[in-house]
Amino acid sequence: MMRVFFALLSCAAALVVPVLGLATQPDPVTSDSLSDVHLNVVPRTDDERGRVAKITALPTEFDTAWPFEENAGGAQTVRARNTADAFSQPAANLNFAQELDFKVGNGMFRRIWVSAPASTLASDGLGPLFNARSCQRCHLKDGRGHPPEGPDDTAVSMFLRVSIPAPEPVDIQRYIAGTHATAPDPTYGTQLQDFSLPGQAPEYRLQIDYDEVEVPLSGGETATLRRPTYTAADLGYGPLHPGAMLSPRIAPQMIGMGLLEAIPAEEILARVDPDDADGDGISGKPQIVWSDAHDAPMLGRFGHKAGNPTVLEQTASAFAGDIGISNPLHTAGSGECTDLQTDCTAALHGGDPEQGGFEIDQVGLDLVSFYSRTLAVPARRDVDAPQVLHGRQVFFDSGCAACHQPNHVTHRLEGEDPASFQLIWPYTDMLLHDMGPGLADNRPEGRADGQEWRTAPLWGIGLTKTVSGHTQFLHDGRARSLLEAVLWHGGEAQAARDIVVAMPPEDRVALIRFLESL
Template identity: 85%
Template sequence: MNRKPHALLPVVAVLALPALVLAQQATQPPWAGLGDVHLDVVPRTEAERERIAAVTALPTDFSAPWNFEENAGGAQTVRARGTADAFSQPAANLTFEQELDFRVGNGMFRRIWVSAPASTIASDGLGPLYNARSCQRCHLKDGRGHPPEGPDDTAVSMFLRVSIPAPDVEEIQRYIAGTHATAPDPTYGTQLQDFSLPGHAPEYRLQIDYEEIGVPLSGGEVAALRRPAYTAADLGYGPLHPDAMLSPRIAPQMIGMGLLEAIPSEDILAWADPDDADGDGISGTPQIVWSDVYDRPMLGRFGHKAGNPTVLEQTASAFAGDIGISNPIHTAGSGECTDAQTDCTAALDGADAEHGGFEIDQVGLDLVTFYSRTLAVPARRDVDAPEVLRGRQVFFDTGCASCHRPNYVTHRLEGDDPASFQLIWPYSDMLLHDMGPGLADNRREGRADGQEWRTAPLWGIGMTETVSGHTYFLHDGRARSLLEAVLWHAGEAQAARDTVVEMPPEDRAALIRFLESL
């Protein structure tokens, strides 16, 4: 779909198709020479570039807090609340009118969808197959999802992605060089739904079996990890394709997304080093994905493998895949149903002429997108505590910052965009990294192979238990603590992980204390 974006659509980095195709034919990386094509960006002057380089340079003094690091989200930062609503606050710099849009978007984010037809025509169209009945059901309190915690718990904030190798790889690679071309499973589509409307079978039941693993640590400590094995049990529509690749995903936290979107692509690409030319063992690769809105390749930013380029497209795909709600980007009234699921595709949907023939129209989609873009990042806590300062130095000395890049300055945007020209501290380079076989899902996505994942932003990670009531981390929630999450790192992070295992216990405790302050 190729159309002019709605006024609420954020400014994003667009990669030019002709340059990408030419780059595929050259020896340089496929993103070399690609510039931003933005809507309302004020170009940086040379003097401004120098100021930004100075303020984002990696500090060397660890004896005191760094300037502005307490305000992780720049001017969007809000006071860290000690309640479950800590991630649900509007950005601090919204105008009065923008806060009204935020509140309306929040209402739509929380809306419980029902099956069609219904008297509540603005809320009907659920399914027929779905993972949740609202955005809020997966992202409870805008926080992190979790795997089922027992036989009586559902997987409402977790599902399995599915794909197969694409039949025409060369055609797809003409547009995005180096992509691992995939296609939906012919029966089950791109993700498995474990709920359904009456009269329709759910697609599967998520079964997880864990194996406990002991990891000896320095000082006589032993950490316990759990290795998951996933089964798509009780398949409702016959077998999966023989080449089906499955990947478990929990819902990520929602804060700071608009700020991540406003990071200049050149600042992300500057850290890319796919061949490890500097010899540090870190070889970050940018994800490049196709944008259905802009009808061209773009830098991927959102999702565990950076499979979506914009918050708008992340939102639209979640409406279609998770809830079964049609929208101007994903137009099928039956959501994720495939042609093989004939009863599902033939079912009544909630498409409404007043909403442009969709179950949620462009205005509604933009409002939910705006809400998602402007959820505030809470302020750091205890930035001057001695153990936090020591843990920050351990973080840098260990090499964690090689992937978890501390800070950026966002684009200067025209108008009153709240993400404009902010010094932010997400602790992510937004690139793909090989995390080793232990975390591998063996499912390719775009330019990410089966062992690569986008570096997860760390801001707010220390408030997970406050907001979500648990401490499950990584893409599938297997880690039950921050230490377990660190110990699962391998591949490019193997050296850093081994350093954590071998360091004095007090340094390891300080490292975790620093992460808890983020």
């Protein structure tokens, strides 16, 4: 019988809404209580803590490559491929049985779901409302999505999240201090789906209008940014709630997720500085969410605002919201349909008694999660090239590394877990930061307000064109280049952004060259 590897998941302008005075109370969740309950952790010894501190201390010399930085994903790193499959490789340290699970999970990740009832019982249950028919349709080649490229292009790898302000927490028993009280739109739920099965109306059509913004740079150079306006057009079920808050999201790249999941929570929380006590202008805070899988508060790690704590829960929510596939964590056979969408909720679904009544069961969910956790990070390129070395120093001197923390060491984990005790270079602190009004979606999510976003990992970013065929970045793909992405930074990153604007042009070129090497 095929062995299902499941070691990492051992248990299977900003809108701020004050809630009953709770949002201003001290956060009761600490590194002691916010345990990594989803991991089979072997506690670090004092000797290991000293080794970790030594190896993650950043060098002060920039004229040579640093030890191990070429291996961005530690022992999981694979050679960088100059093809669209660069993000689709299994981690280099998988054993034979794990490689088999990876391949089966990959098949399920690519599976095209069909409507119920169908002769292919293992693949029916699509929708009735959905954003894509497979995981692969959004995360093509395991890379990042993009906005529609014109009025005739679909938004298959992009959608709008939606919520409304709430007078109090929806679930007071699971309320976490600092969480903004919101609720799903009563008609459209928590995200808008632009596809539907025959006989059902899609919820909307995504419309994006851009205004051009010119930014003067030093040396007589200029850059042009595009400022988007989003409209939920052609609504299929009547108007949105008057207080509806919309947030655009493109599908992120998939690499290294299991390594990010294995970074110790205490190390992430050690960098929390919500009041900027050290005066560096950076005040990252943790996203803390309730885990349905573990029935406990956990550190949010995945999603543009870190709304999910584990790869399993990120996977389960994507199946339900994006494809309309029920699973042990999201049990509704009608996916994201709301009670007001009566034809949708009454439609046949593909729940199979042999799968516990779900459209994908726990075994399938575990396999897709394992695949997602073990997609390899490609090796860095040109780490010792003079321009790359100079660009790395510009990156640090400009203050970018204050949020894009270069390296971490993952937990030591029991068994043959491929994420165990790896020195990795994702360039993220995994915290929420205020990115200013320019990038604001004005929609709070959990403890993140309408201007706060999780620091995006930068590993693999230089291979975006190779894998995805475009260079569109940020949470909504508005930036058409890495330089545009930098220039959109505001809030806590405003000072670093202004340094980039004012620096000599050759330093900007070197900075981008460094980012392209990641």
